[in-house]
Amino acid sequence: xxxxxxxxxxxxxxxxxxxxxxxxxxxxxxxxxxxxxxxxxxxxxxxxxxxxxxxxxxxxxxxxxxxxxxxxxxxxxxxxxxxxxxxxxxxxxxxxxxxxxxxxxxxxxxxxxxxxxxxxxxxxxxxxxxxxxxxxxxxxxxxxxxxxxxxxxxxxxxxxxxxxxxxxxxxxxxxxxxxxxxxxxxxxxxxxxxxxxxxxxxxxxxxxxxxxxxxxxxxxxxxxxxxxxxxxxxxxxxxxxxxx
Amino acid sequence: xxxxxxxxxxxxxxxxxxxxxxxxxxxxxxxxxxxxxxxxxxxxxxxxxxxxxxxxxxxxxxxxxxxxxxxxxxxxxxxxxxxxxxxxxxxxxxx
Numbered sequence: 001x002x003x004x005x006x007x008x009x010x011x012x013x014x015x016x017x018x019x020x021x022x023x024x025x026x027x028x029x030x031x032x033x034x035x036x037x038x039x040x041x042x043x044x045x046x047x048x049x050x051x052x053x054x055x056x057x058x059x060x061x062x063x064x065x066x067x068x069x070x071x072x073x074x075x076x077x078x079x080x081x082x083x084x085x086x087x088x089x090x091x092x093x094x095x096x097x098x099x100x101x102x103x104x105x106x107x108x109x110x111x112x113x114x115x116x117x118x119x120x121x122x123x124x125x126x127x128x129x130x131x132x133x134x135x136x137x138x139x140x141x142x143x144x145x146x147x148x149x150x151x152x153x154x155x156x157x158x159x160x161x162x163x164x165x166x167x168x169x170x171x172x173x174x175x176x177x178x179x180x181x182x183x184x185x186x187x188x189x190x191x192x193x194x195x196x197x198x199x200x201x202x203x204x205x206x207x208x209x210x211x212x213x214x215x216x217x218x219x220x221x222x223x224x225x226x227x228x229x230x231x232x233x234x235x236x237x238x239x240x241x242x243x244x
Numbered sequence: 245x246x247x248x249x250x251x252x253x254x255x256x257x258x259x260x261x262x263x264x265x266x267x268x269x270x271x272x273x274x275x276x277x278x279x280x281x282x283x284x285x286x287x288x289x290x291x292x293x294x295x296x297x298x299x300x301x302x303x304x305x306x307x308x309x310x311x312x313x314x315x316x317x318x319x320x321x322x323x324x325x326x327x328x329x330x331x332x333x334x335x336x337x338x339x
Contacts, residue, residue: 126296131296131319132293132297154327154328154330199322203326207322
């Protein structure tokens with residue numbers, strides 16, 4: 001029987017975090033929610049949710065996320081450590097501003113993963129090697145970038161580079177544990193490292209397909225919640241002002 | 245970034261995306277977007293293109309020594325099968 005852990009990454013104050021968890025409880029079981037907290041230790045201590053981890057990682061707390069190559073490695077490692085001894089079979093990772101909109105969200109994700117015969121689902125998944133993708137070009141200028149993939153890949157073409165939006169990814173437990181267990185030997189951006197690593201470790205990664213249009217990088221879609229749900233959205237991102 | 249720099253950049257991007265060269269996929273012919281293509285010191289600057297494309301020299305039916313054309317194409321969406329994974333993955337920190 002599949003069992004999904006929903007990892008929610010947030011840095012918001014305690015009252016906003018509890019409002020977020022209340023919303024999530026409408027769609028998934030409370031004991032399937034793990035809070036990954038990147039805010040202050042004081043706020044973390046004030047959050048009355050048992051399943052939580054504090055992420056003390058400077059690579060998460062970037063200001064200019066793209067140029068500083070923000071990483072969720074600390075989040076993934078903390079979550080993987082928390083999961084040890086627990087029997088979750090799959091992992092859904094979401095940022096605080098990514099709203100679930102349907103009560104069978106995890107079941108839909110499991111069904112899509114099975115339909116695609118995939119190990120990972122991501123939003124706006126695309127291949128970016130040899131393109132004008134700004135993130136790719138900045139990484140390609142790093143002399144350690146391609147040698148790293150040549151060392152770890154089990155695929156014939158080590159130069160394939162994938163990108164996806166960081167929020168909303170869905171993983172088999174095996175793929176997630178291997179992601180968490182693989183350190184970045186040098187900084188790589190959160191939109192580049194996880195999908196490219198999953199690919200080169202041999203996992204099959206696929207896009208969410210029609211659901212991708214309900215997820216984008218910028219703005220605040222707080223006014224679009226009901227319209228998105230009516231249009232068939234499982235989730236909506238970004239909704240930044242929903243929790244105050 | 246100063247307000248002036250930011251305003252100039254927005255203006256240039258708006259111009260590139262409205263009156264720049266039409267970029268089409270060299271394989272499918274689909275319109276990808278518009279951008280300014282500016283030759284500069286032996287390179288070509290692509291300004292304002294809101295898509296991720298690969299540059300490719302285009303096949304030509306007629307042999308010409310004096311002209312070749314550079315075009316663009318999109319990657320197909322990732323659809324790689326599973327790959328056989330080693331029992332013990334290599335140490336990523338090893339050199």
